[in-house]
Amino acid sequence: MSASKREELVEKALEVFYQQGFHATGMDKLVAETKISKTSMYKHYKTKEDLILATLKLRDERFRENFMNRATALSNSPKQELIATFDALAEWFEDKKFKSCMFIKASSEYQDPDHPIHMVSAEHKKLLHVYMQRLAEKAELKNPKELASQLQLLQEGAIVLAHLHGCEGVAENAKIAAKALVNAAS
Amino acid sequence: MSASKREELVEKALEVFYQQGFHATGMDKLVAETKISKTSMYKHYKTKEDLILATLKLRDERFRENFMNRATALSNSPKQELIATFDALAEWFEDKKFKSCMFIKASSEYQDPDHPIHMVSAEHKKLLHVYMQRLAEKAELKNPKELASQLQLLQEGAIVLAHLHGCEGVAENAKIAAKALVNAAS
């Protein structure tokens, strides 16, 4: 049960599920693209759903780490960092591999709120909310929880519209709105 | 080619695609739920994709009409109507059949920007944007196009988060943010 093969599998699955979708990606496609046999896949993950959950876990960790790191790097204070999250989004949108948010898409394909895939998607968004609420608290802004929610509305909206229409101006416009909301809470 | 059967088909398809998803819904399921034979279906619509496009067209018309009517009914001026769109959203989110936005989900399953399904989804969002831009113009607000974009960001974010976490407070929070943005443009 070589851990490296397991890693190769989940890595490739992450890429293919993200680019092609979950229902649209068959396990056979992963066999073809990884040269890992189906038996080995099902030794590592009992079902396709387990594999999807593993890819989402990896994606959650990587995405949040990168997102928060970029926002931190592009700012000098918690208040600035809240705004800089929209610069981080802009960078993401410009990536030619950008195809919306994996968790929005996952919850689109697995709509039942009690479905594990839906639940981990919701958890991902909650963790991002916590991150921004903490920033709002550090910045000593009014109603940090509500402010974080409102900024997240702008972020999720930006992701959706950047995916639908292309990235031009979307993140910038969201950033302008975010500044207005942050200033109103100062 | 009875038009009533055609209507029954697209009606049922709309419901099932919305509740269950596109890839997850087979044509056989529609046969089972409508008692319309597969042959008849494929006489009316050459492919599943054609049927999906028909359901999206119907959904677009109905949704926008209802959305705009509700916003109009809940307000007394273009400026108020911009804000009232968030009350219309709140009503929608509270419907127990609410399962996110059909077009966000469609673009999640058909990600290629050149795919017809993706394109009609983008067009739907553009039409909503036009509606709000007109309102902003009638209300004589500053930068009507940018304001409409920012309000739409809040709306799309609200849809996504209401679907992920439930509707509690989402639309209300978005409305508060919208008021701040509208007032800033007054």
Add this chain to the structure above:
DNA sequence: ACACACATGTACTGATCGGTACACATTAAA
């Protein structure tokens, strides 16, 4: 009553789905 055009339902196609049976290769302990 008849013939013809067309709407409809059944039963099927090859392809693909998620998942598995089983034969074989490899390794390590005895």
Add this chain to the structure above:
DNA sequence: TTTAATGTGTACCGATCAGTACATGTGTGT
């Protein structure tokens, strides 16, 4: 060197996918 345990690949399973061939209505003009 033998034996047992485990990892791997192939070839397959029944179910379901989108789509179709074909036989059987069914309505209309004569």
